[in-house]
Amino acid sequence: MFAEIWQRLTDWHPWDTWIVITAALTAMACSLPGLWLVLRKQSMMGDALSHTALPGVVVSFLAVTAARSLGWITEDQLDMGTQIALMLGAVLMGIVTTLLTEWLQKLAGIDGGASLGVVFTGLFAIGLVLIRTMADDLDLDPDCVLFGQLESIVWRTWSIAGWEVPQATVLTAVMLGLNGLLTVLFFKELRLASFDAELATTQGINARTVHYLHMALTAATVTAAFQSVGSILVIALLVVPAVTALQLSWRLRHVVVLTLLIAAISAGMGHVLAKVAPPLICGPLGWPAVQDASTSGMVCVAAGLGFVAALLLGPRGVVWNAWSRTVLAMRIADEDLLGQLYRVEESTATGDATAGVSWLVLLRLRWLELVQRDTAGRIVLTESGQTRARDIVRRHRLWEAYMQKHFALPDDHLHDTAHRVEHYIDPALLEALDAELETPATDPHGKRIPG
């Protein structure tokens, strides 16, 4: 199997490199405005903008076709003219979508989500009808717009310094440069307007202007990206790297860098997956004809896998939380048993402190050489176990003494609280308690406090 994977990977063409570069540039270009969308709690605006880009794209194409037939632009200028018209159309649609959504929300008094849904489905439907009715006049494939064909970018190239560079690569590189530049230049403004629009306004930053510029830029990025990854898949590139990065860090500067990194890695992994994974899965199922899969889709899958990994393994992720909870539970169980053993040995009574205690705890304590079996077969503390146990009981009894002195609690209510708190008293607090109580000899129940 590894031989097969290796063989597929060594079968690497120059266009594979271009596809990976373009996918990475696209993903990074999208992830920057996407990060601000996520931070501003407007992630679904990315969904809406990637849908409403469609009518903008169709109208731009129509405008360029009309301009060519009127002789305003020559055949040579067609590609560049198309790109410029697309950008203008995208910025326009971005602002129209934002304004319409806000206006409807205010007017109808409905939830923002509902007005967004009405606006973007309506505009998307208009785009679909336009595509179908104008299909004869347009060099535009609806499936390509919706699903994207990263594999086909190599067919449209520009010749730059002797290199045949795919147009989509140049376009997304320009978009990434623009987004990066604006993020660096307006970092302070974006941060303030995203986290506290009112504070930003009092600081002389026009939060509304920042908002509209951000939306226009997002729409322009979406339109630049749709040609390579498809208009609907763009939303994954907008949102997923940012959400993943936010699982890994809380520092905004770190999050920006992480977002870009995650986007680029997802893109590379996506193409590798698209080349390698399908035959491995489909071959055994009896479909040897399936040799690869859609790269743009696989980029989403890779981004999704990255998100799940971050959710599980991140610094406050599911695994970390479960681990730290387990460690705490283990410590509490250990300390409870040690304290119990200490009390039994102290009173010279013949109670069984280990009744109801999990064998796991016993096993662990024996392994740590904190307890041992004596000649009679009973579980007793070792020397190091006694030191630990003395410390725990000291914490418990000092706390009881402290509570009795400062709180009007009946004596029989002290034990339960102390039993919980004893695990959280650190040496410094223990010192302070001892000093405050002037090193008492006994606890409220008359038991000796071990020193």
Next chain:
Amino acid sequence: MLSRPIFLPLAQLNWDYNTQVVFLGTTLLGIAAGVVGAFMVFRKRALVGDVIGHSALPGLGLAFLFGEWMSPGAGRSTTSLMGGALLAGLVGAGLVLLMERTRRIKSDAALALVLSLFYGGGTVLFSIIQRLPGGGQAGLGSFLSGKTASLLAADVSMLAVAAVVLLGITLFFFKELILIGFDAEYAAAGGWPVRTLDTLLIFLVAAITVLGMQCVGLVLVVALLLTPASAARFWSQDARKVVALSGVLGGLSAGLGTLISATWPRLPAGAIIVLTGLGVFVISLTLGRQGGLWERWRGSRSLQQRILRDDVLRGIYEILEASTPTPDRTGTFSPSELRSRHSWPTRQQDRLMMELIDEGSVISQGDRFRLTEHGLSLARQTVRLHRLWELYLMEYANAAQGHVDLHADVSEHFLDPRLLAELEERYGSRIPMGSVPQSPHALPSAVSPVESH
């Protein structure tokens, strides 16, 4: 009407058995979607339907591939495809609700995340299906972009039955769903099983979404849920009426959209149905009686008219007060004198003067005008109210003498009758009914004061 070219195709529509059945089916589906969608909008979960629609894509792909794997050709069964779509949609919605509960992912990000990742996964599956030997994705296209006009009677009867059943379930839990839509915490405190009801609502939405997908496609299906409910908001504030209307408007848009797309089969059916719904929405937005554009425009216009009328009558009275000391105020005034007192536009003043002449409040006397008996009583009433209000403001709001005119001017147009009655009761004993009290401050001379309206 029917002779006009645009209606010709509709009149020539082939109204055969299949068209009738499809019309009935989509109308029922539209009604069910409208009703369920209204509850989703109330619950502020409008876009969950969108997530379910997009999440269904990998479900469709997997169901197709599984069918093909079992036996080639079996993947195209509508039932198993719908089952796969429903399951994947529910899983997607469930993940959204789960992520919302953890604090680290905000609800909007959860929606976008699930939607895009499921959709991306679906795209991969579809690209694999396309590379399968023989046929490719035939039969799946209808779920992606809808195929209303070419639906078959057999498919539709299932659709209609399912829509009626879903509608029945929704109406059975009407009260509970309204309750969680408006105040989930209150409902929970009252012992209602909010989580179960939420799950029920999500299930209803998922079922509607999967059914509607065949008509309008999975990207647009959320419009069936949201647009009628948003349109209904412009006709009523009563939740029950909004739900009912949402159903009616949903049925209307879906039915009409089906007819239009059956007439022009070249146009994409799903988009046409959605655009018909959008048309219904725009009409509601424009003409709706609860905050529609037309109503708003008329409301603000009539308010402006009333303010202007009050101000002009008071302006006339104050001119006459200065020129004729006798209480019958038989003096005359000219439009230019009136204009110099306030800054209202000439055209509006002229139109109002015409109105006052028409109703017999003002008559012309040479090239000047004077008030009739009727006009004088109107003017007296207006000025009396203004000055009573000024007195009140000076006494209770500590308004300075020089400022009270401005304060009163801003608020006097919005006083309600009960307040007027109270003013009369408070100051009426000092000032006999029907007469006008002295102005508590110096009146402006003919020089226009700086005031804006």
